[in-house]
Amino acid sequence: MKTKFIAFLAVIVMTGCASQPDYRQASNGGFGYTESKLSETQYRVHFKGRGSDKSKAMDYAMYRSAELTLLKGYDWFVVTDRETMVDKERVQTSPQVGFSQRYARVTECGVITCRTSYHPTTQFESGIFV
Known part of the structure; x- marks a missing residue:
């Protein structure tokens, strides 16, 4: 015991x-x-x-x-600048596979005017985070 x-x-x-x-x-x-x-x-x-x-x-x-x-033998101090930063990073460790859809912006300009159009693009993504 x-x-x-x-x-x-x-x-x-x-x-x-x-x-x-x-x-x-x-x-x-x-x-x-x-x-x-x-x-x-x-x-x-x-x-x-x-x-x-x-x-x-x-x-x-x-x-x-x-x-x-x-x-240092002083009686007081002054804060002249202050900065605070919080770092929150989350990393996903599992493999990921997926599709994403984004829009590409295309601007075509002529002699007098410009024309802007958006075209959808599909992207395949895969990744393994180590």
Whole structure:
């Protein structure tokens, strides 16, 4: 019974160590904060977060800005520009086959006027996404 408890406790401790906190310094383009020095008193702070919670990422960027301000010995900071980007890309991994219909626009111009017409074109599509 004692060995089962110790094994259970070891699994719990290892699971807690394996998960990384959301707020941390990014390494190799991963999730977390990075900053770059623009001038003696200006820095650019980036925060790349998991998921699509924009407000959480903005809060962490502001938090890092405040930390950086205190580390450099300043009392306050100013946000001069703010940009938020959410990347939601879903890739379908199954093979796809299908037809699509599009309209080609053809404009023919003469001496006096131009005439625009639309012609339907059918396209066969197939793809395997890797």
